[in-house]
Amino acid sequence: xxxxxxxxxxxxxxxxxxxxxxxxxxxxxxxxxxxxxxxxxxxxxxxxxxxxxxxxxxxxxxxxxxxxxxxxxxxxxxxxxxxxxxxxxxxxxxxxxxxxxxxxxxxxxxxxxxxxxxxxxxxxxxxxxxxxxxxxxxxxxxxxxxxxxxxxxxxxxxxxxxxxxxxxxxxxxxxxxxxxxxxxxxxxxxxxxxxxxxxxxxxxxxxxxxxxxxxxxxxxxxxxxxxxxxxxxxxxxxxxxxxxxxxxxxxxxxxxxxxxxxxxxxxxxxxxxxxxxxxxxxxxxxxxxxxxxxxxxxxx
Amino acid sequence: xxxxxxxxxxxxxxxxxxxxxxxxxxxxxxxxxxxxxxxxxxxxxxxxxxxxxxxxxxxxxxxxxxxxxxxxxxxxxxxxxxxxxxxxxxxxxxxxxxxxxxxxxxxxxxxxxxxxxxxxxxxxxxxxxxxxxxxxxxxxxxxxxxxxxxxxxxxxxxxxxxxxxxxxxxxxxxxxxxxxxxxxxxxxxxxxxxxxxxxxxxxxxxxxxxxxxxxxxxxxxxxxxxxxxxxxxxxxxxxxxxxxxxxxxxxxxxxxxxxxxxxxxxxxxxxxxxxxxxxxxxxxxxxxxxxxxxxxxxxxxxxxxxxxxxxxxxxxxxxxxxxxxxxxxxxxxxxxxxxxxxxxxxxxxxxxxxxxxxxxxxxxxxxxxxxxxxxxxxxxxxxxxxxxxxxxxxxxxxxxxxxxxxxxxxxxxxxxxxxxxxxxxxxxxxxxxxxxxxxxxxxx
Numbered sequence: 001x002x003x004x005x006x007x008x009x010x011x012x013x014x015x016x017x018x019x020x021x022x023x024x025x026x027x028x029x030x031x032x033x034x035x036x037x038x039x040x041x042x043x044x045x046x047x048x049x050x051x052x053x054x055x056x057x058x059x060x061x062x063x064x065x066x067x068x069x070x071x072x073x074x075x076x077x078x079x080x081x082x083x084x085x086x087x088x089x090x091x092x093x094x095x096x097x098x099x100x101x102x103x104x105x106x107x108x109x110x111x112x113x114x115x116x117x118x119x120x121x122x123x124x125x126x127x128x129x130x131x132x133x134x135x136x137x138x139x140x141x142x143x144x145x146x147x148x149x150x151x152x153x154x155x156x157x158x159x160x161x162x163x164x165x166x167x168x169x170x171x172x173x174x175x176x177x178x179x180x181x182x183x184x185x186x187x188x189x190x191x192x193x194x195x196x197x198x199x200x201x202x203x204x205x206x207x208x209x210x211x212x213x214x215x216x217x218x219x220x221x222x223x224x225x226x227x228x229x230x231x232x233x234x235x236x237x238x239x240x241x242x243x244x245x246x247x248x249x250x251x252x253x254x255x256x257x258x259x260x261x262x263x264x265x266x267x268x269x270x271x272x273x274x275x276x277x278x279x280x281x282x283x284x285x286x287x288x289x290x291x292x293x294x295x296x297x298x299x300x
Numbered sequence: 301x302x303x304x305x306x307x308x309x310x311x312x313x314x315x316x317x318x319x320x321x322x323x324x325x326x327x328x329x330x331x332x333x334x335x336x337x338x339x340x341x342x343x344x345x346x347x348x349x350x351x352x353x354x355x356x357x358x359x360x361x362x363x364x365x366x367x368x369x370x371x372x373x374x375x376x377x378x379x380x381x382x383x384x385x386x387x388x389x390x391x392x393x394x395x396x397x398x399x400x401x402x403x404x405x406x407x408x409x410x411x412x413x414x415x416x417x418x419x420x421x422x423x424x425x426x427x428x429x430x431x432x433x434x435x436x437x438x439x440x441x442x443x444x445x446x447x448x449x450x451x452x453x454x455x456x457x458x459x460x461x462x463x464x465x466x467x468x469x470x471x472x473x474x475x476x477x478x479x480x481x482x483x484x485x486x487x488x489x490x491x492x493x494x495x496x497x498x499x500x501x502x503x504x505x506x507x508x509x510x511x512x513x514x515x516x517x518x519x520x521x522x523x524x525x526x527x528x529x530x531x532x533x534x535x536x537x538x539x540x541x542x543x544x545x546x547x548x549x550x551x552x553x554x555x556x557x558x559x560x561x562x563x564x565x566x567x568x569x570x571x572x573x574x575x576x577x578x579x580x581x582x583x584x585x586x587x588x589x590x591x592x593x594x595x596x597x598x599x600x601x602x603x604x605x606x607x608x609x610x611x612x613x614x615x616x617x618x619x620x621x622x623x624x625x626x627x628x629x630x631x632x633x634x635x636x637x638x639x640x641x642x643x644x645x646x647x648x649x650x651x652x653x654x655x656x657x658x659x660x661x662x663x664x665x666x667x668x669x670x671x672x673x674x675x676x677x678x679x680x681x682x683x684x685x686x687x688x689x690x691x692x693x694x695x696x697x698x699x700x701x702x703x704x705x706x707x708x709x710x711x712x713x714x715x716x717x718x719x720x721x722x723x724x725x726x727x728x729x730x731x732x733x734x735x736x737x738x739x740x741x742x743x744x
Contacts, residue, residue, distance in 0.1 A: 048711070049393040050415040133570065134560025135579055152563035153502075155726070239503055242562035243726045244719075258386045260715035 042267035060264030073252040081227040083163040092171045096178020117172045125236035155245040174219045181215030221284045228277045345374045345645040347400035353591030357662040365653035372645035399638040399646050403631045405442040406708040413445045418633040421449045439628040439671045451631035456668035457695040458587040459626035460510045464607040468581045480614045487554045490581045496558035499580035501566025505718040510584050513625040514611040515544035521619040522700040536738040545731035576600040591667040625702045629671045713741045
């Protein structure tokens with residue numbers, strides 16, 4: 001465009017036209033803001049999904065906040081969040097660093113590690129449900145005593161089984177993030193460290209980890225906030241049971257809304273879920289420090 | 301300078317137009333969902349059925365109708381049981397439901413009637429007495445709300461029966477239990493032989509309910525649940541309920557149910573697989589699993605190794621031993637939101653396309669008892685005649701046929717009941733806690 005070269009400086013510095021953001025904004029409005037407002041509104045009503053929506057003041061909130069199942073769902077969510085993070089973060093960090101190396105065998109292993117990424121949550125859940133079946137599963141089939149457990153029917157065990165299956169599915173994704181992060185670190189840093197006599201462990205602790213700070217924050221945010229959205233996998237694997245042992249908040253919201261048909265209470269649970277999710281995301285961003293534009297790279 | 305202004309304006313306009321186009325096409329995506337009743341053309345009636353034993357029967361019936369009535373065709377889709385229950389309610393609430401709404405009668409049907417979502421069929425069956433006359437009257441009654449007919453039976457009678465594996469019974473030298481005490485006495489016998497006494501699909505929760513339904517029925521008679529369904533205050537406090545719950549927990553304590561029952565899903569037929577593989581001796585389940593086992597374990601069924609009997613009596617119980625619980629049938633309701641053309645096609649199908657001789661024969665050969673009169677000879681001629689005549693007799697002779705409680709109650713009550721009953725089987729709550737929690741749901 002010939003005209004562009006003579007555009008005044010002020011116009012050029014303004015960057016691309018604001019109109020470019022319109023499609024994204026429309027998406028955001030239609031699929032995020034409008035439903036969000038709808039959920040907040042519905043939380044102050046009583047609605048069974050069929051009849052007319054009746055305003056109900058704080059009735060749904062009272063139901064939700066006095067129901068012991070809500071407290072239990074919050075506890076289960078917090079437990080799954082904590083254990084998921086404790087398992088996934090170190091494993092995917094180490095795997096990411098490992099697969100970032102250029103060796104052929106590492107590339108081959110990386111391909112294997114990433115396989116679970118290709119599977120849908122429902123497929124993963126169905127496969128594990130079959131493998132862990134107390135009568136027809138892997139343990140009874142192979143007659144391995146240690147594997148013959150009531151994996152999904154024992155209230156004390158089931159939470160850890162769920163955490164394991166979630167990790168199995170999501171570790172590859174975070175490994176990929178860390179792999180990318182590690183490959184961004186300039187090799188000159190490691191060369192310099194080697195000259196100074198730093199060993200492998202020193203290099204990992206003093207170069208790799210600090211350089212990965214923002215990758216760690218990104219991955220952790222996705223892990224923690226993402227664990228508020230675990231639904232499909234657990235719904236298919238355990239249905240929230242046995243009892244309420246794995247009925248975490250999103251599942252509790254779904255079952256309240258679509259099984260008990262109490263849309264008002266389900267919306268109140270949805271609002272709680274949103275508030276917790278936003279709070280956690282903000283908190284994690286804060287932990288990253290205010291000066292987020294500072295460069296991580298050498299000499300800058 | 302003027303040129304530049306023009307270019308900028310032009311660029312702005314193009315952006316605005318493409319943004320608008322984008323959002324319009326988005327909106328279009330939203331409204332042309334695949335299964336909406338409006339998108340199939342206003343003349344084509346839509347029908348949602350359930351996957352499982354009756355799926356091929358319904359498929360053939362509708363296909364035959366469509367080839368003979370191209371101008372009143374029906375578009376048929378199938379869904380799995382649990383997924384269907386969620387989907388249809390959401391769709392009906394959004395005015396996007398199918399013309400034919402598949403249901404069970406009871407509290408869910410009542411909620412559709414209260415919301416004005418289903419057609420009153422009273423006039424239709426008055427004008428077409430042959431439709432009314434083809435059904436067993438006791439079954440037809442389940443489609444009525446306040447004396448008006450809103451749903452018509454569409455398949456087979458499904459009482460809950462006690463199935464057992466004759467082979468493992470012979471192995472331990474046991475006989476089919478006649479009383480609750482017989483049943484309890486069988487538990488250690490089977491456990492010694494390394495066989496689980498009872499299979500149970502506890503993760504699905506509704507199979508748990510069959511135990512409560514029959515125990516309450518045998519101990520207290522049909523009035524106990526009739527009071528609960530009528531929303532009488534403290535109806536759950538009837539001693540029959542807590543006695544039944546106590547008996548269930550005794551059976552759990554005795555190790556009556558298969559290992560890991562709380563992670564077994566009935567929707568994947570894992571509970572019946574335990575029975576025909578001989579890992580479990582008995583299972584309390586609906587009449588429909590006979591169709592499933594006939595398909596999945598044909599040899600087991602045809603060689604006569606599958607036994608079936610009524611639920612045992614309980615000493616001192618008030619209930620008539622001939623009473624049954626379960627599903628009298630499934631039903632079609634016609635959506636009030638359908639177009640006139642759709643409604644007309646739907647009613648014509650109900651009148652002339654349903655329960656044709658071909659349909660009835662197909663149901664019988666799948667191992668099911670159609671809910672129509674005058675089929676005794678056909679049942680007696682079937683290779684499955686033992687089971688079919690047993691079920692037909694059971695349904696026909698029963699002084700009382702109580703609808704499955706989760707369907708009879710409102711959805712909110714039904715869901716609370718299943719969750720709390722699950723807790724009873726897991727021994728997380730006591731019968732007293734169950735009763736007081738459920739009393740609080742009365743009227744909801």
